[in-house]
Amino acid sequence: VDTSIRLSRNYAAARTIGVLIRLIPISPLNPFWVLLDRRVLPLFRRLPFGDNSFTRYNWRGWEIEDRYRSHLEIGDIWVLVTPFKNWVYINDPDPLMAVFRRGADFPRPVFVSEVLNVFGPNIATAEGQRWKTQRRIATRCFNEQNNEIVWSETINLATDMLRYWTTKTSIRSAAQDLRTLSLHVLSRAGFGKSFKFQGHDDRQASVSPSVNYKEPLQTILENCVLILALGSDFLANSWLPRKLRTVHEAWAYFRTYMTNLYEDEKRAITTDANLMTLLVRASQNEEKTSSGLTEAEIYGNMFAFNFAGHDTTANTFTFALYFLAAHPKVQNWLSAEIRSVLGDRSPQDLDYRTDFPRFKRCLAVLFETMRLYTPVPVIKWTAAQPQTLDSMIAPSYGAVQTDPRYWGPDSLDWKPSRWIVPGEPGDEHLDLHTHGAFIGWSEGARDCPGRKFSQVEFVAMMAVLFAEQRVDPATAEGESIGAARERVLDLIRTDSGPVLLLQMLHPERASLVWRKR
Numbered sequence: 017v018d019t020s021i022r023l024s025r026n027y028a029a030a031r032t033i034g035v036l037i038r039l040i041p042i043s044p045l046n047p048f049w050v051l052l053d054r055r056v057l058p059l060f061r062r063l064p065f066g067d068n069s070f071t072r073y074n075w076r077g078w079e080i081e082d083r084y085r086s087h088l089e090i091g092d093i094w095v096l097v098t099p100f101k102n103w104v105y106i107n108d109p110d111p112l113m114a115v116f117r118r119g120a121d122f123p124r125p126v127f128v129s130e131v132l133n134v135f136g137p138n139i140a141t142a143e144g145q146r147w148k149t150q151r152r153i154a155t156r157c158f159n160e161q162n163n164e165i166v167w168s169e170t171i172n173l174a175t176d177m178l179r180y181w182t183t184k185t186s187i188r189s190a191a192q193d194l195r196t197l198s199l200h201v202l203s204r205a206g207f208g209k210s211f212k213f214q215g216h217d218d219r220q221a222s223v224s225p226s227v228n229y230k231e232p233l234q235t236i237l238e239n240c241v242l243i244l245a246l247g248s249d250f251l252a253n254s255w256l257p258r259k260l261r262t263v264h265e266a267w268a269y270f271r272t273y274m275t276n277l278y279e280d281e282k283r284a285i286t287t288d289a290n291l292m293t294l295l296v297r298a299s300q301n302e303e304k305t306s307s308g309l310t311e312a313e314i315y316g317n318m319f320a321f322n323f324a325g326h327d328t329t330a331n332t333f334t335f336a337l338y339f340l341a342a343h344p345k346v347q348n349w350l351s352a353e354i355r356s357v358l359g360d361r362s363p364q365d366l367d368y369r370t371d372f373p374r375f376k377r378c379l380a381v382l383f384e385t386m387r388l389y390t391p392v393p394v395i396k397w398t399a400a401q402p403q404t405l406d407s408m409i410a411p412s413y414g415a416v417q418t419d420p421r422y423w424g425p426d427s428l429d430w431k432p433s434r435w436i437v438p439g440e441p442g443d444e445h446l447d448l449h450t451h452g453a454f455i456g457w458s459e460g461a462r463d464c465p466g467r468k469f470s471q472v473e474f475v476a477m478m479a480v481l482f483a484e485q486r487v488d489p490a491t492a493e494g495e496s497i498g499a500a501r502e503r504v505l506d507l508i509r510t511d512s513g514p515v516l517l518l519q520m521l522h523p524e525r526a527s528l529v530w531r532k533r
């Protein structure tokens with residue numbers, strides 16, 4: 017009864033907007049439904065009248081499958097009525113940019129990301145003045161010195177990763193290895209700690225110090241919701257199953273790790289430009305004039321950076337690698353740029369300041385991958401404004417980033433060259449298309465402060481991987497290479513979905529083979 021009342025109230029409110037409406041019975045933010053939706057809905061689809069708004073829109077990730085279809089059918093703005101909130105979907109770059117610019121009227125619904133508070137308040141969950149202070153300090157940390165660290169660390173790690181990959185006849189663990197790379201770059205650029213790359217299959221064999229840092233963080237990232245729901249102290253109870261107590265141990269380990277580093281940072285005058293050092297320094301400087309960060313906010317933010325910078329990059333890099341494996345011509349095009357910038361140098365001699373800006377094709381591969389497979393859905397809401405409707409504003413990234421009006425008739429194809437104004441490889445320019453038609457790192461005051469961090473990491477990795485090597489899908493017995501490439505594209509298309517963020521669900525089903533070009 018309660019659900020029906022709320023649905024009819026929200027429906028009545030939606031009608032006042034004057035656009036077309038679709039209605040679903042379960043809120044997409046309902047945590048139980050989120051666990052079930054992809055399992056249950058296929059059963060409903062088989063029923064007579066199974067093609068309806070419920071089966072079409074009531075599951076996480078429908079936007080990626082739908083692309084711009086719904087907007088084409090029912091308009092650039094339409095409303096999805098749910099029992100909790102109304103979702104206003106927008107597929108028009110101008111109003112979208114207006115929403116991003118008017119951050120005060122359309123704030124981020126921080127209750128959705130509260131789960132990130134496991135170590136303390138942070139930039140991703142704060143609002144108002146506290147957010148402004150944290151953002152100002154964070155912005156100073158994501159600077160060019162830090163990017164230089166990201167660059168050189170990625171080159172070192174990617175070199176080791178490629179060496180590992182090329183010793184194998186074929187590789188199934190590319191996605192896990194990319195996760196390792198991403199976590200280790202964060203460890204160096206975030207905390208100043210370097211760890212040697214270890215391939216997935218070698219991990220059990222040797223005991224690396226990275227196990228001490230990486231495993232706890234990974235455990236925490238995977239169990240954030242549990243920690244927030246039950247509290248980390250509760251998880252320490254000796255009568256709980258071992259698995260749950262491990263989550264507490266990981267939390268306690270990581271907290272001690274950060275506390276020790278924090279104490280070191282306060283005492284030592286290091287010149288390293290890792291995020292932790294920069295955060296403590298910037299906070300101390302800020303204290304002199306207004307207010308810096310509390311100790312809890314420093315831990316909260318360090319965790320938020322790790323959380324926000326891990327799955328995003330690792331998942332995107334995996335999509336990009338599989339797209340490249342399916343597109344040999346794009347690899348040739350990419351490699352022409354890399355060889356042109358390298359000249360007779362090796363990737364280890366690349367210089368961040370002079371060379372990074374020249375790798376436009378590498379960057380185009382990242383943009384194009386994120387255009388089709390955007391890892392982070394951005395949502396805003398209107399609740400702060402009593403005069404407006406209490407609605408979620410959902411920039412339709414899946415639609416606006418593929419709408420043929422902004423991307424041409426081949427908008428659904430993965431084609432990195434669409435981002436390049438052609439010229440001499442190494443001296444080209446990016447074509448950024450219609451402002452507001454690509455929102456992968458969000459826009460406005462609350463956009464992603466790690467945008468350049470992730471771009472630098474991606475480009476450095478591409479430069480190492482494709483300087484001298486090429487990657488192909490491993491062929492099954494009797495399968496042609498063309499068919500194997502189609503199989504990889506099919507895997508991306510039909511077997512990707514949101515876990516924490518959007519990712520390929522089973523990349524290990526397509527092994528990859530590296531060869532010298």
Ligand code: HEM
Nearest residue numbers: 139140321324325328329392394456457458464466469470
């Ligand atoms: C391909 C990689 C990445 C993508 C696609 C991405 C995307 C995004 C998006 C869309 C947002 C806005 C979310 C919203 O408004 O709801 C965001 C916020 C954020 N990102 Fe990223 N990100 C990436 C990498 C990183 C990295 C490497 C870091 C840090 C090392 C990072 C740190 C953050 C933080 C701290 C925020 C919150 C900013 C605030 O609320 O003021 N991101 N990111």
